[in-house]
Amino acid sequence: xSTSRRRPTTGRSRFAARPEGAYEPEPLVRSAPGSxxxxxxxxxxxxNDVFRFADWPMPHLHPPLAEAFAVVCGPQxxxxxxxxxxxxxxxxxxxxxxxxxxxxPPAALAELTARHLDRYRMDRLGSVNERxxxxxxxxxxxxxxxxxxxxxxxxxVHAWLNRRRPxxxxxxxxxxxxxxxxxxxxxATARSDVAAIRERLATGRRLLTDYEHDPDSLDVEQQKLxxxxxxxxxxxxxxxxxxxxxxxxxxxxxxxxxxxxxxxxLDRDIPPLLxxxxxxxxxxxxxxxxxxxxxxxxxxxxxxxxxxxxxxxxSRMFDTGHWEIGxxxxxxxxSGGLYLLIEEMTRLGRSxxxxxxxxxIWVWRNGHIGAYDRRLHxxxxxxxxxxxxxxxxxxxxxxxxxINLPLLKKTVxxxxxxxxxxxxxxxxxxxxxxxxxxxxxxxxxxxxxxxGEVVTAALADAERDARAAHARVLATAQGQxxxxxxxxxxxxxxxxxxxxxxxxxxxxxxxxxxxIEHGPFDGGKRCxxxxxxxxxxxxxxxxxxHIPRLKALLxxxxxxxxxxxxxxWWQRHGLTWLAITQHIRPKFSPAEWDxxxxxxxLAALLDVIDGPKENT
Numbered sequence: 001x002s003t004s005r006r007r008p009t010t011g012r013s014r015f016a017a018r019p020e021g022a023y024e025p026e027p028l029v030r031s032a033p034g035s036x037x038x039x040x041x042x043x044x045x046x047x048n049d050v051f052r053f054a055d056w057p058m059p060h061l062h063p064p065l066a067e068a069f070a071v072v073c074g075p076q077x078x079x080x081x082x083x084x085x086x087x088x089x090x091x092x093x094x095x096x097x098x099x100x101x102x103x104x105p106p107a108a109l110a111e112l113t114a115r116h117l118d119r120y121r122m123d124r125l126g127s128v129n130e131r132x133x134x135x136x137x138x139x140x141x142x143x144x145x146x147x148x149x150x151x152x153x154x155x156x157v158h159a160w161l162n163r164r165r166p167x168x169x170x171x172x173x174x175x176x177x178x179x180x181x182x183x184x185x186x187x188a189t190a191r192s193d194v195a196a197i198r199e200r201l202a203t204g205r206r207l208l209t210d211y212e213h214d215p216d217s218l219d220v221e222q223q224k225l226x227x228x229x230x231x232x233x234x235x236x237x238x239x240x241x242x243x244x245x246x247x248x249x250x251x252x253x254x255x256x257x258x259x260x261x262x263x264x265x266l267d268r269d270i271p272p273l274l275x276x277x278x279x280x281x282x283x284x285x286x287x288x289x290x291x292x293x294x295x296x297x298x299x300x301x302x303x304x305x306x307x308x309x310x311x312x313x314x315s316r317m318f319d320t321g322h323w324e325i326g327x328x329x330x331x332x333x334x335s336g337g338l339y340l341l342i343e344e345m346t347r348l349g350r351s352x353x354x355x356x357x358x359x360x361i362w363v364w365r366n367g368h369i370g371a372y373d374r375r376l377h378x379x380x381x382x383x384x385x386x387x388x389x390x391x392x393x394x395x396x397x398x399x400x401x402x403i404n405l406p407l408l409k410k411t412v413x414x415x416x417x418x419x420x421x422x423x424x425x426x427x428x429x430x431x432x433x434x435x436x437x438x439x440x441x442x443x444x445x446x447x448x449x450x451x452g453e454v455v456t457a458a459l460a461d462a463e464r465d466a467r468a469a470h471a472r473v474l475a476t477a478q479g480q481x482x483x484x485x486x487x488x489x490x491x492x493x494x495x496x497x498x499x500x501x502x503x504x505x506x507x508x509x510x511x512x513x514x515x516i517e518h519g520p521f522d523g524g525k526r527c528x529x530x531x532x533x534x535x536x537x538x539x540x541x542x543x544x545x546h547i548p549r550l551k552a553l554l555x556x557x558x559x560x561x562x563x564x565x566x567x568x569w570w571q572r573h574g575l576t577w578l579a580i581t582q583h584i585r586p587k588f589s590p591a592e593w594d595x596x597x598x599x600x601x602l603a604a605l606l607d608v609i610d611g612p613k614e615n616t
Contacts, residue, residue: 026040027040028040028041028070028073028074029066029067029070032052034054035052035054036052036053036054036056036059036062037052037053037062037063037066038050038051038052038053039051039053039066039069039070039073040070041073041082041085043080043081043082043085044080044081044317045080045081045082045290045308045310045317047081047082047373047374047375048082049082049085049086051069051073051085051089053066056093056096057096057097057099057100058096058099058100058105060107060108061096061099061106061108061109064109064147064148064152065092065096065109065143065147067146067147067148068143068144068145068146068147068148069088069089069092069143069146071146072085072088072142072143072146073085073088077146078142079142080317081310081317082375083376087139088139088142088143090139091135091136091137091139091140092139092140092143094124094136095120095136095140098119098120098123098124099116099120101123102116102119108152109147109152109153110151110152110153110154112153112154112157113154113156113157114156114157114159114160117157117160117161118160121133121137124136131167134165134166134167135167137161137165138165140161141161141162144157144158144161145158173443174443174444175404175407176443176444176445176446177407177408177410177411177413177414177444177446178407178408178411179396179446180415181396182395182396182401183279183408183411183415185392185393185394185401186275186279186393186401186403186408187275187276187279189272189389189392189393190271190272190273190275190276190279191276191332193272193385194272194273194276194332194338194341195332197265197269197272197273197345198341198345200261200262201261201262201263201265201345203262204229204261204262204263207222207225207226207229207262208226208229208230208233210222210226211223211226211227211229211230212230225259225262228259229259229262229263232259232260232263233263233348236351236352236367236368237367238256238259238260238362238364238367239256239259240256241255241256241259251364253364256364257364260362260364263348263349264346264348264349264360264361264362264368265345265346265349265359265360265361265362266361266362266363267361267363267371267378267379267381268381268384268385269361270359270361270371270378270381271381271382271384271385271386271403272385273338273342274288274289274405275403275405275408276332276338277335277338277339277342278405278408278409278412279408279412280333280334280335280338281321281323281335282409282412282413282416283307283321283409284309284310284405284406284409285405285406285409286308286310286376287307287308287309287310289359289371289372289376290307290308290357290372290376291305291306291307291339291357291358291359292305292306292356292357292358293343293346293347293350293356293357293358294306294356295339295340295343297325297340298322300325301324301325302322302323302324302325302336303322303323303325303336303339303340304320304321304322305320305321305323305339306318306319306320306321307319307320307321323335323336323339324336324337325337325340339358342358342359343358346358346359346360346361349361349362349368352367352368353367353368353369353370354368355369355370355373357370357371357372357373359371359372382403386402386403409440410440410444413440413441414440414441414444414446414447417441417447418450422451422454469589469591469592493514493541497514501514501541501543502543504545506541507546508531508534509531509532509534509549509602509605509606509609510531510534510535510546510549510550510552510553510602511534511535511540511541511542511546511549511550512540512541512542512543512546513527513534513537513539513540513541514539514540514541515539516539518539519537519539520537520538520539521533521537527539530609530610531609532573532576532606532609532610533575533576535575535576535579535580535584536575536576536579542584542587544588544592544596547588547592547593547596548596548597548598548599549599549602550580550584550585551593551596551597551598551599552598552599552600552602552603552606553576553580553602553606554577554580554581555598555603556602556603556606556607557573557576557577559603560573560610561573
């Protein structure tokens, strides 16, 4: 039985627990009899470990290195998860082993020189490549920086460790995500298996319900099974089943797993559940594995869950997610619905495992455990699951389709970006959009293909618009009028109205009116408002022939702005100004607008229309 691994929950009006009286934290470095120095580690994600120096070479270097390692992995250090702490631990161990093999190893850290480090580097290059060694040196540098007193490490050692070491060995190009067909196939396979898991557990619950309320409805074998399940539900203990002769002394693991599967999730259930959760939520597999059973349902429409987001650095690992629940019949279609389904299926198991993780399972050796309480990796269950579906999971090349959760997450990001039309700020779910592009989109084959299609379509649209604009400019310069049918289509009016428009029979002072007999400002009667309000009317029509008058109107508006209070000008003429500058002028090309000269003499007419003015 595992114990809870989560740190105490805090929140609004729920403060962190504080010890009473004076508080002295437990020392991170301790000396254990028979095992030497030990460093206690408590990760920010709740996973703990003890790093022991027993059987390590160079024991005279252990005390200062243990203290420095404790700082690196402590509350203020840079290694705040078990995996990052193990990386620094492994690099430090390889460093000491290499020093031990030297002809003249340092007798103390103060005797460590750059020559020792050069020999260490040459020794390690016989086993690892340059890139791996550079990452290892970075880990060693983190530890040696925390050695106290700092004078134990010489300046030349610090200078050697601080040299710029670019990762000269290029990273291989990232693999592309799955195609739409492959993604749909993976999701359908996972969803089918999750539905089977749900039905299996529902069968167990139905047996228990019938056994309690109407046992006579069950046959003899079903009654025996239900009686056993009722006992398991109370005690949590799955009875030992022995194999038949000639292996009667061995446990029948398959039979015990089948029996436990009526009430609890099993190790083999994890792969399809994880796959479906990653595909629906678009979150990393590590985030899904770290989900807690603690949640809040918001108005029956969404569920609020706590998320652990790695690779953000210390003290920035925790976030909150809001997932849609959807209809009860579509729980396998939404991330929130799937979360609530898993929480329901593991609720009984958590009462025996004691974990507050979402992933409580039953294993035949240890009984009830939190699947990811200690580590984020669980054997080869994914390989076994894929092997069961090897005949159905076929990629686009006809080969066996391998399910990779990071690739699945990458595929979800690509699909979200495509659905948002390539707008990265609208596509992000769990990353900033620079990270989304550099780590997930850049280099993906499907993204390149889709982006090529978008760019090709954009160039075609630009060419088509340029040709159309060129034709309009030439037609205007030569005095040619567009066809009535074309004008009617572009302006959304009848062909008869377009004919009158092109003939100039609908012109007002600066534009044209599609229906002067029914003005919107006069309750549907014949329009009687000022011609200066035409451009704010839904009946207004503008063609290339009106550009000279519009330019003259703009010049007149500028003159009036200099002659009156700005607030008054905006109140009387602001809508007309915005209509021309923001809505009408962008409809024409710069060449079309610039070639048309302003109408001469229109200003005097506009002064009359604007009404009498007070002479000053």
